[in-house]
Amino acid sequence: MELQHDVRDFLASRRARLTQEQVGLPVSGGYRRVKGLRREEVALLAGVSVDYYSRLERGHLAGASEDVLDAVARALRLDDAEHQHLLDLARNTVPPRPRRTRRAKPTSGPRDAVMSILHGMSGIPAYVRTPRMDILAANDLCRALYGGALDEDKLPLNVARYLFLDPHSRGFFTDWDLVADDTVGALRMQAGRDVRDRALSDLIGELSTRSDEFVTRWARQNVRLHRTTRKRLHNRVIGDIELTGNALELPGDGLVLIAYTADPGSPAEEQLQLLATWAATQASGTVDVTD
Numbered sequence: 210m211e212l213q214h215d216v217r218d219f220l221a222s223r224r225a226r227l228t229q230e231q232v233g234l235p236v237s238g239g240y241r242r243v244k245g246l247r248r249e250e251v252a253l254l255a256g257v258s259v260d261y262y263s264r265l266e267r268g269h270l271a272g273a274s275e276d277v278l279d280a281v282a283r284a285l286r287l288d289d290a291e292h293q294h295l296l297d298l299a300r301n302t303v304p305p306r307p308r309r310t311r312r313a314k315p316t317s318g319p320r321d322a323v324m325s326i327l328h329g330m331s332g333i334p335a336y337v338r339t340p341r342m343d344i345l346a347a348n349d350l351c352r353a354l355y356g357g358a359l360d361e362d363k364l365p366l367n368v369a370r371y372l373f374l375d376p377h378s379r380g381f382f383t384d385w386d387l388v389a390d391d392t393v394g395a396l397r398m399q400a401g402r403d404v405r406d407r408a409l410s411d412l413i414g415e416l417s418t419r420s421d422e423f424v425t426r427w428a429r430q431n432v433r434l435h436r437t438t439r440k441r442l443h444n445r446v447i448g449d450i451e452l453t454g455n456a457l458e459l460p461g462d463g464l465v466l467i468a469y470t471a472d473p474g475s476p477a478e479e480q481l482q483l484l485a486t487w488a489a490t491q492a493s494g495t496v497d498v499t500d
Contacts, residue, residue, distance in 0.1 A: 212268065212298065212301060212302060212404055213267065213268025213269070213302075214268065215268075215298060215400075215401070216265075216266070216267075216268040216270055216298050216302075217266055217267055217268045218430055219294065219295070219298065219430045220265070220266045220281075220285070220295075221266060222429070222430040223285040223286075223287060223291065223430075224245050224246050224248070224251055224266075224285060225243070225244045225245035225246075226245055227245050227246045227285065227286060228245065228246070229246070229250070231286070232246065232250075232254055232284070232286070234246075234250055234253075234254075248262055248263050248266060249262075251281070251284050251285065254283075254284035255277070255280040255281045255283070255284040256280055257277060257280065257281075262281070265277075265281065268302075269302075270298060270299040270302045271299075271302040271303055273299055275296070278295055278296060278299055279292075281295070282295055289434060290394070290398060290432045290433055290434040291432055293398070293432075293434070294397070294398055294401045294432040297398075297401040297402045298401050301401070301404045301405075318345050318346060319337050319345055319346055319462065319464060320462065323337060323459065323462060323464065323466075324346060326466070327346060327347075327348050327466065328348050328349075330348060330468060331348070331349075331350065331485070332350070332481065332482075332485060333348075333350065333468050333469065333470060333481075334347075334348065334350045334351035334353075334354040334452075334468070334469040334481070335347070335348050335350075335351055335466060335467060335468040335469065336348070336351050336359065336466075336467050337459075337464050337465070337466050337467075338368065338464065338465050338467060339365075339463070339464060339465075340399050340402075340403070340463065340464075340465065341367070341396070341399060341406065341408060341409045341412060342367055342368040342369055342392070342395070342396065342399075343365040343366070343367050343368075344359060344364060344365060344366045344367070344368060345364060345365050345464070346364065347359040347364070349488055349492070350481070350484065350485050350488060351469070352488075353444075353446070353484050353485075353487065353488035353491075354442065354444055354469065354484060355381065356377070356381065356444060356445055358371065358375070358377060358378075358381070367412065368392060369392055369393070369396055369412065369416060369423070370412070370415075370416070372385075372388065372389055372392055373389070373416055373419070373420040373422055373423045374416075374419060374420060380443060381442060381443055381444075382440070382441075382442060382443075383441035383442060383443055383449060384440075384441050388440070389422060389423075389426060390426060390431065390433075391433050391435070391438065393423065393426040393427055393429075393431070394431045394432050394433030395432075395433045395434075395435040396409075396412075396413065397427065397430070397431070397432050398432040398433060398434065398435075400413065401432070413427070435456045435465070436455075436456050437453060437454065437455050437456065438453070438454050439451060439452075439453055439454075440452050440453070440454045440469065444484065446483070446484055446487050447480040447481075447483055447484050447487075448480075450471075450477050450480045450481075451477055452469040452470060452471055452477055452481075453469065453470050453471075453472075454467055454468075454469055455467070455468045455469075455470060
């Protein structure tokens with residue numbers, strides 16, 4: 210039933226944001242009971258019957274062909290993330306096969322080869338996380354960038370918990386609201402992809418009881434593909450810095466490597482070099498370069 214509710218709320222929220230003008234339908238006069246498009250208008254645009262679309266929106270996606278789901282996605286003007294989320298929800302409405310083998314999830318940390326890659330990126334702040342955003346390891350420059358939040362004794366650290374439950378995050382992420390929006394969108398994307406992940410369900414439940422900011426964003430039904438995005442961060446050593454966060458999936462490990470890069474020749478590139486020097490002096494116990 211919970212999955213059916215997710216489908217219903219997602220499709221209804223996408224329908225509510227569209228107007229007749231946006232989708233090229235004649236504008237009808239008079240009072241409209243619903244915000245956005247009516248179900249029959251979406252059905253018309255998707256080329257299915259009203260009864261069939263109503264059934265889909267009630268959460269009964271099992272048996273719907275990919276062609277039908279693609280048509281619904283076009284009718285609702287879904288972006289790539291939303292379209293994939295719809296397909297994930299439909300896939301998960303089918304009961305799993307008996308003895309289904311699930312991909313093993315990392316428990317003891319990334320394998321040695323992944324750690325070698327991570328620490329080999331000495332001039333680039335980088336960390337490795339799970340799909341549910343548990344940071345398992347970070348290189349030295351990333352630990353320096355995060356100002357202690359990613360120290361070894363604090364790992365694994367969940368990005369969503371850090372954002373919504375740790376006051377330090379608001380001082381670190383200059384655009385906290387945007388980062389929070391993207392993080393919740395990525396979490397909902399993952400929740401639709403793996404509805405049987407108990408740890409992810411527990412995380413969402415915990416945040417829903419402890420953070421009103423999370424609850425507000427979760428209710429919006431927005432989803433995000435975590436690929437590349439600009440991030441403005443504040444570090445006590447180098448001040449404000451703007452970097453590009455790049456998400457590199459490691460499918461064989463079920464992990465994601467996040468690397469922060471600076472534009473060549475930019476002030477951010479010089480700031481990272483300064484931070485790397487500072488981190489090295491801290492490790493060696495020499496004089497602080499900022500003095």
